[in-house]
Structure formats: C-alpha cells, structure tokens
Amino acid sequence: MNQQTFETGYAAYQAGDWANAAAAFSQAKSTGEHAGRVDHLLGNCLMKLGRFDDAAAAYAEALEDESYGMVGALNTNRGRALMAAGRLEEAVEALSKAPEDSSYATPYKAYTALAGAYRALGDVRNAGIAYRNAAIDEANPDPSGSLRKLGGCFMDLGRPLDAIESYRTALDFASSSADTNAINCELGLAYVAANRMSEAVDAFDHATADGTFELTPEVQAAYDAARNAVAALTGPQQPSETDDLLAAAGYGYPVDPLDPTGSTSADLMPSPEDTGFFSVSEEELVNDDRRRRKRSGGKVFAVIIVLLLLVAGAAGFAYFSGFGWPTQESVVQNAFAEKSNQGDVNKYLAGSLNDDTRVYLAQIIPAGANVNITGVNRSMSNSEVMVTATLADGGEQSYTFSLVRDGIGWKISDINPVFTSLGNEQATLGTTPAPAPAANTEQNKEAANPESQSEESKQSESQQGEGNSGEEGSSTEEGTVSTE
Numbered sequence: 001m002n003q004q005t006f007e008t009g010y011a012a013y014q015a016g017d018w019a020n021a022a023a024a025f026s027q028a029k030s031t032g033e034h035a036g037r038v039d040h041l042l043g044n045c046l047m048k049l050g051r052f053d054d055a056a057a058a059y060a061e062a063l064e065d066e067s068y069g070m071v072g073a074l075n076t077n078r079g080r081a082l083m084a085a086g087r088l089e090e091a092v093e094a095l096s097k098a099p100e101d102s103s104y105a106t107p108y109k110a111y112t113a114l115a116g117a118y119r120a121l122g123d124v125r126n127a128g129i130a131y132r133n134a135a136i137d138e139a140n141p142d143p144s145g146s147l148r149k150l151g152g153c154f155m156d157l158g159r160p161l162d163a164i165e166s167y168r169t170a171l172d173f174a175s176s177s178a179d180t181n182a183i184n185c186e187l188g189l190a191y192v193a194a195n196r197m198s199e200a201v202d203a204f205d206h207a208t209a210d211g212t213f214e215l216t217p218e219v220q221a222a223y224d225a226a227r228n229a230v231a232a233l234t235g236p237q238q239p240s241e242t243d244d245l246l247a248a249a250g251y252g253y254p255v256d257p258l259d260p261t262g263s264t265s266a267d268l269m270p271s272p273e274d275t276g277f278f279s280v281s282e283e284e285l286v287n288d289d290r291r292r293r294k295r296s297g298g299k300v301f302a303v304i305i306v307l308l309l310l311v312a313g314a315a316g317f318a319y320f321s322g323f324g325w326p327t328q329e330s331v332v333q334n335a336f337a338e339k340s341n342q343g344d345v346n347k348y349l350a351g352s353l354n355d356d357t358r359v360y361l362a363q364i365i366p367a368g369a370n371v372n373i374t375g376v377n378r379s380m381s382n383s384e385v386m387v388t389a390t391l392a393d394g395g396e397q398s399y400t401f402s403l404v405r406d407g408i409g410w411k412i413s414d415i416n417p418v419f420t421s422l423g424n425e426q427a428t429l430g431t432t433p434a435p436a437p438a439a440n441t442e443q444n445k446e447a448a449n450p451e452s453q454s455e456e457s458k459q460s461e462s463q464q465g466e467g468n469s470g471e472e473g474s475s476t477e478e479g480t481v482s483t484e
Contacts, residue, residue, distance in 0.1 A: 001035050002028050013041055018048040034061075036068025043077060047084075056081035056090075071097075072104020080113050083120070091117045099133075108137035112146065119153075122375025122386060128153035144173035148183055151190065155321070156378070160193035181206075181213035192222045195310070197233075200226040218380060225309050232306045321378065324408045328383045329373050331410050332401050336389070339365045350404050350411040361415050368392030381405045 009024025022045035029035050043058035059078035062068060079095035082088070095117060098110035115130035128150055135146035151166035167187035174180040184207035191200035204223040207213050215223060326334070335348040345362040353361070366389060375386035385401040402414040 001030070001033065001038065006038060009041070013045065018045045021045045022049065034065040034067075036062040036065030036070065036074075038062075039065070040068070040070065040074065040077075043074075043081070047077070047081060052081045052085035053087075056085060056087075069103065072099065072101030072107065072110065075101070076104075076110040076113060079110065079117070083113065083117050088117050088121050092121070106137075106139050108134040108140035108146070111137065115149065120377075122377055124153050124156045128157070142173075142175070144170045144175065144179055144183070147173065148179075148186065151186060155186075155190060155193065160190045163190040164194060164196075177210060177212070181208070181210070185213065185215065185219060188226070189219065189222060192226055197226045197229040197310075201230050228309045229306060232309060321380070323378065324405065324410055326409050328376055328378070328385050328401075328403050328410050331403065331412065332373070332385045332387060333371055335365055335412060336369055336371045340367045340369070342367075348412050350406065350413040352404075353413065361412065364415050364417065366391055366397065369397075374398075383410060 005024050006028040009021045009028060012018075012021035012024060022042055025038050025042040025045065028038050039058045039062035043055045043062065046052075046055035046058055056078050059074050059081060063071065063074050063078070075094045075098040079091045079098065082091035082094060092114065095110050095114040098104060099107040104110070111130045111134035115127045115134065118124070118127035118130060131146050131150040131153060134140055135143045135150060137143075140146060147166050147170035151163040151170065154160070154163035154166060164187065167183055167190060170183050171180060171187070174183055184203045188200045188203035188207060191197070191203055201223070204215075204219075204226065208215065331348055335345055338345050338348065339362070345365060346358055349358050349361055369389035369391050372388045372390070373385060374388050375384075377384040381404065383403045385403065387399045387401060389397050389399065391397060398418040400416040400418060401412055402416070403410040404413045
C-alpha cells in the first residue's frame, strides 16, 4: 500500500472532501493487493457521492481481506449500497450475513436495513421478523422505532391484535412525546381494525392530548367513527317494557320480580286486588301497545346507525391502508386482458398522463400474456404492483406497475419493465430516465449511510498500532448523503 497516498486520502476524508478522498484511496493500493481498510473508507466515500454500485464493489473488495475483519459492518454497508442501487435480492443476501459475525457490536443496524429490503420486495412477513430481531437487540438505542414498524407489518398482514401488542410495547420504550403521539395514533388505527372502539378512542385521545400531533383526514375519519360508535353504544338506556308496565300498575323502582308486592309471604304472584292490573282500561292497553311499538322502532334505528358507523370506520381505515375498488391487482390484470382483446387500455391509465406517455404505456403491455401478480406495495395514494407475465411467444417478462388513487379505485401511472443483465443485476426501464436514488427517501436514508469505520474498527486499528483510529468514520445519521 502507498502510505503517502493513503494519508492524503485520509486527510481529505476527515475534511469531508469525498471526491478527492475517493480518488486518493483508489490509487493507494497496488494491483491485486488486498487492503480492507482502504476499501472500507473508499466505499464510505462512494456512498457519500451517490455511486452505490461502486460502493458495493469496494465493500466486497474489503471483505476479501480476511486479516482486516469487520465482516458484520462491511456486509451491512454493502447491503445498504445494494439497496440504494436497487439490487434488493443481493442486498438481502449481504445483510443476512452481517449478524453472523459474532464480533459485530450493532447487529440491529443490519436487521433494520434487512427489514427495509424485504418491505421493498413486498415480503412483509420476513420484514416483520427482521424488525423484531432489531427490537430485541440490546445495542439498539431505539427499540421503540423497530417495534412500531413491526406493528405496521402486522397491520399489513391483517393481524391487528398482534399490531396492538407491538404498539403497546413500543410505548414502553418511546423516548419523546412526538414518538409517543405517533405510536398512539397507529395504536388507535389498530384498535379500530380490531373493532375495539372504546380503546381506539382512548388511544386517539392520548395522541392528540398535547395539541402537537395533527391527524390526517383519513385518521380523523377513523377517530370520529370510533367516537360515534362508542357514543351510540353507551348512550342513555331506556327502561324495559316490563319496568314500564310495573310502573303503570303503581309499583316503584326497583321491583323484585319474585315479590312485586314487596311482601315476604309465600304468594309470589299478587292477587288482582293488590296489583290493580286487571283494572286497566282497554284504551290504556292500546296506548301502551303503541308506546311499545314506538320504542321497538327506535331500537332498530339505533342498531342501524351503529352498524353504519362501524362500516364507515372500517371503510375509512381501508382507504387509509391503500385498499380500494377495483383493487390494484384487478386494474393491472384488466389492463393486460384489454390489450389481449384489442380493447382500449387507456381506460385503466391515470388521467394526468400526457398523450405520448399514454401511447407508450399502452404499447408496452404485451398482448396474449398470462399474468402472475408477485407482490403489492400499498399506501393511501400510491401503490406498486409487481407482475411476471408469461409471453404469448414464450419466455417471461417482469414489470413494476405504479398506480395512483382515482376516487376509491386506482389507475396506472407508470409501467417499468424489469430486465436482467448478464451479471444477474436487475434494471428497470421507465417512461423517463431513472434518476439516481435520492438519499432523502426512507429506503435510501437507511441504505445510504455506511457503517462508520471508526465505530467498528477501534480494536482492529489498535492491533495495527495506530493511535488515531477513533478519528475515522463517516456520519451514520440519516439524510446526510446526497446523490449525483
């Protein structure tokens, strides 16, 4: 290794001059030489520069240097780089290896990134398992965040009762009022989904108690529906028909049904002289019957109102969770069928698209293909449907359909064919050139933050006899990396 070139790069690295640092690190090694420390720092620089494929290659090169160690941190960094580059299957493979390194002090970082990769692939179940592993890692400074995301996975899986337990546990570890409010809001939605309206109201009340947390319109609709349902179920109770009849006969409350006269004799049924029941006129009986019918109608009406409120609450929650009619899957399948039948595909395309884009999207759908839906990512206003189509002339082609909300249903806004290169790397072709992944998206914020070399290699550097190991390391805070 050229020590002078390395020191030049290291000085630029400390100053945050990622471009010059990367250039120096790239020249610090001889051809065929393994230098894990150099490649580790080079990978960090490339991540900061948004060159995610090159960063993944640098981390892989660092792993070739067995004397360097740092296997857990390097696999975590490589997995994040692959995620940011859109190579999700490879990211899962790399991130799954990171916790196997027994010397890796922060496996929760690998589990958190792994969960994000699984979510991007539409594998909610394995994402939930990864979030759970991150939550139970004693090194995790924020188990509340992992538990909250685990609750979201349970909700996506249609298991609101399990989501409730995750959110309630997350509340025990929440470190700020903002986190507590957000968790209580999601807990309220889980209670609504479980039809536990009273507890839902209590959770929403806690979320909004300090006035700093603002509910979205969809969540507010669920909150209102829960309150209306509770009010309807716990409103003033009307006396029973038996109580009315006894009151009309001259008895006060309460009345013992086994001794309505209040006597302690063995005569459990009163005589006509005692009750006065048989002295009631025919007109009084008719009027009493009318009152009973009126009360019965009111009870039926109240039941109908409660049912309508419950249905409205469920509908609001379904809309917020990304469900609609027709569903995302049926819109995509109908578009393929329309193309095969030489029909008008435009009816399934978003109205905001221009004419050229509509023509392009209609042409890109193959005719006569058999469609297999492989995954769906749902949200309130945008969704993605992953499709594998068996073509009429043989072979398979994968697509990613982007959909936008259209009323209560969905319309197609973009179609990205997924191609496989000779290197088995996936690439997509959209209606416009795909920009480099933005570092401020949720996935890239998790993916594009390399493990700090200084945090993970103090022991390694101390063995090398260097006294400045604690100075190295890139920022691990989210949102600090910008892409070119």
